Structures are given as C-alpha cells and as structure tokens.
Amino acid sequence: DGPVIIVGAGHGGYQVAASLRQAGFSNRICLINDEAHLPYQRPPLSKAYIKGSSGPESLMFRPEKFYQDQKIELIAGRAVSIDRASRKLLLASSETLPYGHLVLATGARNRLLDLPNANLPDVKYLRILDESEALRKIMPSKTRVVVIGAGFIGLEFAATARIKGLEVDVLELAPRVMARAVTAQVSEYFQSRHREAGIRIHLGVQATSIEAENGKVTGVSLSDGRHLPADLVVVGVGVLPNIELAAEAGLPVAAGIIVDEYLSTADPDVSAIGDCALFASPRFGGSLRLESVQNATDHARCLAARLTGDRKPYDGHPWFWSDQGDDKLQIAGLTTGYDRVVLRGDPARKAFSAFCYHGDRLLGIESINRAGDHMFGRRLQAMDRQITPEQAADESFDLKSALA
Ligand code: FAD
Structure with missing residues (x-):
C-alpha cells in the first residue's frame, strides 16, 4: 500500500519503476536521482562511449517522455535519511517523502x-x-x-x-x-x-x-x-557499496545491505537490490553481493513482482560481459570455488571457453569470442542441466544435444 519510493536511478532503480508499471501497479512511484542525467546504462562508459563520440542521450534507457507517460516521478536530489517509524524518506533538499515501500538501489561508489x-x-x-x-x-x-x-x-x-x-x-x-x-x-x-x-x-x-x-x-x-x-x-x-543510508536507519549491513531471499531488509517495508545488496541465495548457498547489470535488473524484476502480489524468492542466473579491445569476454554462472578448468576451443585462435567445475558439477563458463558457448551456458543453467568435463573438452560433442 502507498507510494513506492526508490533511492537511486541506476540500472536497478530504473528497472523496478518500469517493471512495477508494467505489472499494473498504479500507486505513486518516485525515483530519486542524484545524477544530473536521465537514468542511463553504465557499461558503455568504459567501452563504446569512451571510444566514440556519441552524446549522453545514446546511453539513456528511455527518453523523458517515458517517465511522464508512465507517471514515474523523477526527483532530482539525494536521500539523506530514513525515518522508518513514520515511513518517511528525507532528501537533502529537506523535502520528505512518505512511503508504503522503500527500495534502496543505491549501487556502489569508487574506492x-x-x-x-x-x-x-x-x-x-x-x-x-x-x-x-x-x-x-x-x-x-x-x-x-x-x-x-x-x-x-x-x-x-x-x-x-x-x-x-x-x-x-x-x-x-x-x-x-x-x-x-x-x-x-x-x-x-x-x-x-x-x-x-x-x-x-x-x-x-x-x-x-x-x-x-x-x-x-x-x-x-x-x-x-x-x-x-x-x-x-x-x-x-574497485568499489564500495553504498550502505550508509541503511546503516544509519538501523538496518543490518555487512559487505552490503543485508536482505533475505526475497530481497527484503529486516524491515518488511524496505528492500534493497543491485550492487548495494548482500542477498541470501538458496541456489548458491550463503550470501552474495554481485556487481552486474543482470543482477541489478533481475533483482528489480523480482522485487516488482513481489510488490504486485507475485512473491517468489530471487533465483537469478548470473551472467556478465566485458569488452577489451577486439575481445569479448562473457561469463555465464558464478566461476568461483572451482577445482577444475576444462578448455573448449583454442586460445591461440582467439576463441575459447573455460568451463569451471567443482568435481563433476559445472559452475560456470568464461567464453572469449565464443558467444555460442556463452548462450549455451545460460540456457543450460536455466534448465538446471550439466555436461561432463569430458563432453565440454570434446569439440565434436554437440552442445545443443544437451539442451534438447
Ligand atoms: P547503479 O547503477 O550504480 O545506480 C545507483 C545509483 O544510486 C547511482 O546513480 C547513485 O548515484 C545513486 N545513489 C546512491 N546513493 C544515493 C542517495 N542517497 N540518494 C540518491 N541517489 C543515490 N556490468 C555488467 O554486467 N557488464 C558490464 O560490462 C559492466 N560494465 C561496467 C562499466 C562501468 C564503467 C561501470 C561503472 C559498471 C559496469 N558494470 C557492468 C556494472 C553495472 O553497471 C552495475 O552492476 C549496475 O549499474 C548496478 O546497478 P545498481 O542499480 O545497483 O547501481
């Protein structure tokens, strides 16, 4: 009930607002934006944008009209404190905003x-x-x-x-x-x-x-x-997650704002998503804080679904990419905690994937200039299937057969 106020208009914040409207949410939505631009994509900042000559508008998720049409109030400013007892957010401008639900999508800042x-x-x-x-x-x-x-x-x-x-x-x-x-x-x-x-x-x-x-x-x-x-x-x-707003409001924090598998903080009226959130992950066991577009946007969609009546634990499948010179690195899954790495393809040919296993369990795939392997990895994860290390290493093994 009541307005949804979102602190931070980055990947996560923007997506919560958009997904809430898409799901038919009709209450007030405010997106608190402390950057002097419409919400924009961050990955090109170190890639195409810095290389090219396109203007800032090339990075925007949506034009200004989208926010007007969707009645998403973009409020320029910075959130400075949360009064949880009376459910109000205070901005640096001294404006206070009452909330029904507060979303912390504050991201991270440079170390x-x-x-x-x-x-x-x-x-x-x-x-x-x-x-x-x-x-x-x-x-x-x-x-x-x-x-x-x-x-x-x-x-x-x-x-x-x-x-x-x-x-x-x-x-x-x-x-x-x-x-x-x-x-x-x-x-x-x-x-x-x-x-x-x-x-x-x-x-x-x-x-x-x-x-x-x-x-x-x-x-x-x-x-x-x-x-x-x-x-x-x-x-x-590296970066430091922006946890201070939550911490000062008495919400538990550690290496991120602590949230459960529904992305809820200890206060049921406050959630945290994206780079700032240390979330409980039943899939991976324990708590995770990830810095990726996939994580921020999938968190946002999961939270928007919960706020519109479809309560499910967050169970996103991690993926990531990085463009360096002519090479494209793509990662499907979480490639940590492996004890065996199997290569498919050939580094000398500038196209290969590293399949990371713990025992016989495939944890993730790092692909270089092998988009097909990456997409395969994402689909395999989504289907909760495995291939053996021997199959991964064998170029004659048809990956598609594992998805059939
Ligand atoms: P952000 O997008 O960082 O947004 C948080 C926003 O909240 C910011 O605008 C911040 O100023 C604002 N904010 C913080 N505190 C307050 C406050 N008190 N009041 C109001 N506003 C506040 N990920 C990939 O998956 N692939 C990539 O190739 C990739 N490349 C990247 C390249 C660069 C240069 C950077 C910086 C990041 C890259 N990332 C990439 C990471 C990805 O962009 C982040 O994981 C993602 O932006 C996280 O979204 P978020 O909404 O959690 O935080």
Missing part, C-alpha cells in the same frame, strides 16, 4: 586511492557518466596514462586508451589481471592480448605515490622502486 596527489585533476575514476565524459574530453591532450588496477574497468579503459594512441601502463597488485573474477587461463589470455597491443602490464606491484609539478601529474612511483612517467592516471581499484 578512492589514498595517496598523495590522488585528488589532482589528472587523476580520474570511471563510474558515472560525468567521469567518462571528462576522461573522453582530456584524452586527446594526453600522451601517457598509468592505469591503477587491472580489473574489468581498468582493462577496458586501457585497451581503449591504447587504440587512441596513448602509451599505457597498467599496475596490478595481484599476480594476474582480473584475478578475483576469472580463471588463470583467461587472465593469461588477456595479459598476452593487451601486451601484444603494446600495453605494459606490471603485476605484483602497487603505486606508492603520484608525482606532480605545478598541479600536473608527471608520473607514478611503484612499490618495487620504479618510476613510470605519466600525464594521466586512471584508477580502477
């Missing part, structure tokens, strides 16, 4: 680099449209970038910067790139592809300071004593 000179204008991050826009604007005047962090965003940016003719160094503390997210085989493939493109990747090192003269970055010093010249630094060292 900031704690180094001297890290706040200079030539030290950039890449999470929001304004940051991507700013980077795109200054890149033509730069010649040498140090990228701190070889995660998805750092590497996507590095590949684009190289294509645009910059000298690129990438620093990574772990012994391989994307170490937390992909198998060693996939890390190795991307390391060699980026190196072939002329990107210098430095593993097992940390930036210890950023040097500058007259407020302009001149280089980065490393933990192994080396110094790399640079006139631009891009930082991609």
Whole structure:
C-alpha cells in the first residue's frame, strides 16, 4: 500500500519503476536521482562511449517522455535519511517523502586511492557518466596514462586508451589481471592480448605515490622502486557499496545491505537490490553481493513482482560481459570455488571457453569470442542441466544435444 519510493536511478532503480508499471501497479512511484542525467546504462562508459563520440542521450534507457507517460516521478536530489517509524524518506533538499515501500538501489561508489596527489585533476575514476565524459574530453591532450588496477574497468579503459594512441601502463597488485573474477587461463589470455597491443602490464606491484609539478601529474612511483612517467592516471581499484543510508536507519549491513531471499531488509517495508545488496541465495548457498547489470535488473524484476502480489524468492542466473579491445569476454554462472578448468576451443585462435567445475558439477563458463558457448551456458543453467568435463573438452560433442 502507498507510494513506492526508490533511492537511486541506476540500472536497478530504473528497472523496478518500469517493471512495477508494467505489472499494473498504479500507486505513486518516485525515483530519486542524484545524477544530473536521465537514468542511463553504465557499461558503455568504459567501452563504446569512451571510444566514440556519441552524446549522453545514446546511453539513456528511455527518453523523458517515458517517465511522464508512465507517471514515474523523477526527483532530482539525494536521500539523506530514513525515518522508518513514520515511513518517511528525507532528501537533502529537506523535502520528505512518505512511503508504503522503500527500495534502496543505491549501487556502489569508487574506492578512492589514498595517496598523495590522488585528488589532482589528472587523476580520474570511471563510474558515472560525468567521469567518462571528462576522461573522453582530456584524452586527446594526453600522451601517457598509468592505469591503477587491472580489473574489468581498468582493462577496458586501457585497451581503449591504447587504440587512441596513448602509451599505457597498467599496475596490478595481484599476480594476474582480473584475478578475483576469472580463471588463470583467461587472465593469461588477456595479459598476452593487451601486451601484444603494446600495453605494459606490471603485476605484483602497487603505486606508492603520484608525482606532480605545478598541479600536473608527471608520473607514478611503484612499490618495487620504479618510476613510470605519466600525464594521466586512471584508477580502477574497485568499489564500495553504498550502505550508509541503511546503516544509519538501523538496518543490518555487512559487505552490503543485508536482505533475505526475497530481497527484503529486516524491515518488511524496505528492500534493497543491485550492487548495494548482500542477498541470501538458496541456489548458491550463503550470501552474495554481485556487481552486474543482470543482477541489478533481475533483482528489480523480482522485487516488482513481489510488490504486485507475485512473491517468489530471487533465483537469478548470473551472467556478465566485458569488452577489451577486439575481445569479448562473457561469463555465464558464478566461476568461483572451482577445482577444475576444462578448455573448449583454442586460445591461440582467439576463441575459447573455460568451463569451471567443482568435481563433476559445472559452475560456470568464461567464453572469449565464443558467444555460442556463452548462450549455451545460460540456457543450460536455466534448465538446471550439466555436461561432463569430458563432453565440454570434446569439440565434436554437440552442445545443443544437451539442451534438447
Ligand atoms: P547503479 O547503477 O550504480 O545506480 C545507483 C545509483 O544510486 C547511482 O546513480 C547513485 O548515484 C545513486 N545513489 C546512491 N546513493 C544515493 C542517495 N542517497 N540518494 C540518491 N541517489 C543515490 N556490468 C555488467 O554486467 N557488464 C558490464 O560490462 C559492466 N560494465 C561496467 C562499466 C562501468 C564503467 C561501470 C561503472 C559498471 C559496469 N558494470 C557492468 C556494472 C553495472 O553497471 C552495475 O552492476 C549496475 O549499474 C548496478 O546497478 P545498481 O542499480 O545497483 O547501481
């Protein structure tokens, strides 16, 4: 009953509002938006958008008219506190909004680099449209970038910067790139592809300071004593979930806002979805916090269904992608906790998949330039089926037969 107020107009927030209307929900819906743009897609910010020249409108989920037609009130501003006893949300503008149900879709923010000179204008991050826009604007005047962090965003940016003719160094503390997210085989493939493109990747090192003269970055010093010249630094060292609003309202938080398998917080009138939510997952056992478009939008659809009378536990099938230079990585499933990796296809031919198993159980598939394997993986998951490691490795085994 009552209005649904959604804090955060990113992938999750936008989708809850759209799905509620699609399901016939007729009460007031407010989407609190603290960015000065209509809700937009984030993945292109480190991919096509930063490479190309299209304007911000190319990223928008929907034009302004959609929100008017659907009676979704986009409210510019920031939510600052929740009064749970009287079910009211307070905005920075001092406006208060009564809610029947409150959705926290606050996402995550950049983890900031704690180094001297890290706040200079030539030290950039890449999470929001304004940051991507700013980077795109200054890149033509730069010649040498140090990228701190070889995660998805750092590497996507590095590949684009190289294509645009910059000298690129990438620093990574772990012994391989994307170490937390992909198998060693996939890390190795991307390391060699980026190196072939002329990107210098430095593993097992940390930036210890950023040097500058007259407020302009001149280089980065490393933990192994080396110094790399640079006139631009891009930082991609992960994110922190935005949990403070929930925590200050007395809701349980840990590595995210804690929600049950229905995405409800400890307060039945408050739910949390997307990057900020640490959700109970019966499928995977235990709690998960994922950072992906699939997770945010499937959470949103599950919650919208619950708020319109179709209460089901969240049981989405994870998938993800990353475009780096000419290579497309796609991941189906959760590729953590495996004890065996089986390759299908050939890294030397720039097309292969890593099938990740725990015992005989297929946990997920990381595909490089093998969209067919990726789609197969997603369909297999949806059907709750398996193929054996031997079948996965055998190119003559027809994957489609496992879906019949
Ligand atoms: P977000 O989309 O981050 O939205 C949260 C919004 O809430 C933000 O606008 C934030 O400013 C706002 N907010 C926070 N606090 C408040 C407050 N108090 N009041 C009002 N508003 C508030 N995922 C993939 O699956 N594939 C990809 O290729 C991929 N590429 C990416 C590339 C980049 C550069 C980035 C940054 C992310 C990428 N992701 C990718 C991750 C994906 O974009 C996120 O997982 C997704 O956006 C999460 O959606 P969300 O709604 O939880 O959070």
